[in-house]
Amino acid sequence: MLKTLPLVLLLAATPALAQRPPLFAIGVEADVELVHGDVVPRAQVRPDRIVFFEVVDGRPRRLGSVAAPVSFMGPPAAIAISPDRRWAFAPAENGRDSKAPGSLVPTDVLSVLDLAGGSPRVVQTVHLGADATAAALSPDGRLLVVTHADADRASLLRVEAGRAEKIGELAFDKGARPLAPVFLPDEQALAFTLAGSDRIALYDWHGTRVDPHPRQQLAAGIYPTSLAVCGPSGYAVVGNFGAATGDENTVSLIDLHTHPARVIDTASVGVSPEGVDCSTDGRHAVVANQGMSLLDSADPRYAPQGDVVLLAIRDRRLVVTDRATIGGWVEGAIFAGDDLVAAQSLADGRLHLFRRAGDRLVRLEPIVFEHGGPTSFGKAPD
Template sequence: MHRTILAAAALLWAAPVPCPAQAQIALSANDNKQVWENGVVRTLPNPPADTVNILDLGATPPRIVATVQAPHSIVGPPSSVALTPDGGLGLVASSNRVDPANPTRVVPDNRVSVIDLRASPPAVVQTVEAGLGPSGVSVNRAGNLALVANRNAGTVSVFRIANGRLEPVSTLTVGPPASGVSHVQFTPDGRFALVTRDADFMVSVLKVEGEQVTAAGRDITVGIRPYSFGITPDGRWAVVGNVGRLSGDSDTASLISLTSEPFRAVDTITVGATPEGVQVSPDNRHVAVTLINGSTRPEGHPLRGRGQVVMLRIEDGRLQRVAQADIGTWAQGVAFSSDGSRVFVQNMVEREIQVLSFDGQRLATIDRLRVDGGPTAIRTP
């Protein structure tokens, strides 16, 4: 955390505004290609460029430090951006792009952009190719390896991080292309990674030895369509959001114990309809889950509802629901402040980041930050 604050402070020093004492940098990516119109997702002709907002979450209210143009997409879990632990680089995946042959639809993309966050102003310095439909992205704690889950290929791309650049190392086949490989994340010790497969309902364990990433031979059974997930900083737990069949029924989140091998699911709890974003708190105790909750259905639909964020507590190897609050339409990613007292939710349709306070028992909206597109993925280092 100390290194993150120093890197963030250096970035803010380059901006023409005073540098706050407790800066906390986050990346929030925006899709400007697709919009929601009364229950229908439409691809815009000749859309403006997708963007990435570099945020200071330590400021009150949070603020946009800089904005960079980079291809991005709402398709896939809202964990398709990542930062290196020192805050120097940002990685942004683009799972879909406008079809050159038909501008009214999108087709799978394969690009991952590398942003130099220490440049003044921050800028894209490299674009690399992953597999089809790059979605969830993660960097190990050593800051020298990145993984990208390729949603349309059933693979995970492995990249070396060196000298401010990504270098391809290998591609691991996790399942068939239709398996829906969605998000991949290292365990904090760097020895393993987990990858969700939302089309065949399992979480696969990968083994990491140096730059070699292989299948560990262990697939974990969770709920229906595991999608986003977070791992506690102490490496004891992973929490997976299971988006279900998008049928309007209440869906679930599963708790995976990482304290001994083989890893296994130990609890599943009902959270509400369509858990989209999942993030764990810095103190290892809480999990924020954003629920679409029927908010994308047309007006008058019997299953239409308001988006919600639900707070869970990890206690005695179980998940307990402790708070919830209303949020916006087609809500996506979620992040915590460094002290866990604030929660930041992306509302796609409203084009805003909703800020909520959390005191361990209650969630309450305290601010809203307008952004320059539909926010679809957010991460902190």
Template structure:
């Protein structure tokens, strides 16, 4: 007799009760359609459903408290999940789906999903359409406006968010269909947003103006490193960091620090971190950025450019970036999330299908050896934006 998939068992357990009250949650979006098999990124045609895993960060050790079936994708930066400031809802994008005509390949998706985290059990409460390839998503601090970067359309979708539901407002053109807007993020004051563009021909971070529900692209494009992809903005609104994934040739790639203290915003520093920095997030105290680098870990065994994935900690210090710690992680690592006190760091190991738990204190990284198993490859993770700390 065949056994039901683990996500089905998890949902059966969750159906008995609502999500318990927690001090802080993270939501991990997991892609079951793709697997890394000895350096080959393979589409799994008979995969189980994608999922979102809800993790409680409020206890002594992070723990899973819920799981929701939905559609998700590793395509795009690992910021394709966002959580409302009150932690009531999560918004998850889906950049690709299995081709209905040929399940051995994928096609661009356009779906954006709302998860009601306090339903019994947590569930997808709404599905809306954005542009082709919706990837990075962000919610403003007021919790009433949502931006989605559409990588395959060259646009950003603007949504109103009220009473737990998204309503389309407008579409902002960033460039042509190949301009590849990867992630979009509000500044903490809600007056601006930054868009990373990983088109090799551009390698810009574009600036948007936000006035109420009116979002427009300015003529300011900040020159970052090659192919800016993931991005984080400090809670005090002073700095942004962009992870520049480069051309994938095994060369050392970079992270760019952007000065947001005055306009026009300017790139202030760029530091080499290693090959393919994909995930990036800033610490709640505004002082550090955590970066995951692939370091060739997605290449086949025995390949001369294969290495061990790395978690790199950078210090933001007087307008400069400097490395303060580094530790090995799993293959094809994706997103990063901090606990509110900045001492616990979650790192998604896509190939290993788990989330590693690190401690960061006094400038030192410690691998706790805890691994949180998820159903699918963990592809994006976020917490609610931290309150401003100065």
């Protein structure tokens, strides 16, 4: 029955359904391209889009799409989807200058999407007053947090009936650069990667209130960018992007069982890990390495491709088990369920797909986007 339902299945799926198919969103950036190592606006102006997929029989099936601004800046896991799969919240950190379409400027836009009916639609546009980097929604769907990396703060928004209202802000130290906000499971904790200060900060939250002072800070690696919770395992992983100098960089494993939480392992994975994610059972993680694909080809460090790396989480350790080459300008990689891995290449406009077979990645036919490349993503809570 699920195979025949359109996007309305997002509303029809209820707790009575024991197993809902994995649902994810991909933001398709249409504004920019890479020319000799420089990110420049495309000559032809086209709208960005957000495309929604569900996974059926191990393959993603397109449900619908909507024109809405997205951004290649910030952590790839930028889009938030409500637990009931009715709403999505998509920030955009930059876009074309309306007065000079050949230029890119910071933007402060948060789009609220209604996913009911046959196709998603934008029902609210919120201007937050600073670069809108990434969004996270609390497990009860009431509190939305949007980071502003350049402004060293985060907006707090109350969500009711699909409307988002800004109710406050959270301030960070100057230069902290908050990137990824993540609500931790089974406790009232909210985590942020603070790339500028090489820290992960944990805050207490209650309802729609966040304590202004962090209860704990962890140090995992250089320029932590993306953070993902590993299902019910009690672990989380963080990608440490590094300084984009061609040096080997890392992913770290965080034990959330302990109080306080702590980093218990770090694995070398490649150059500039841009996005990380975990399987729903918490036994594997995946990371997408940007490599040095954004450099001019004349640079001796240039490499035209990035890669996606599979890691097993075993005995409180991260173990690299496989890797596969993908296109350049890699953004993120996600698990859609336990066995489907999707990795984004903005340079070749493809969503590279793999089936996890044990500890190996089996390459599948990619999804090709004609106008633009995949950049940000979001997953519906399991």
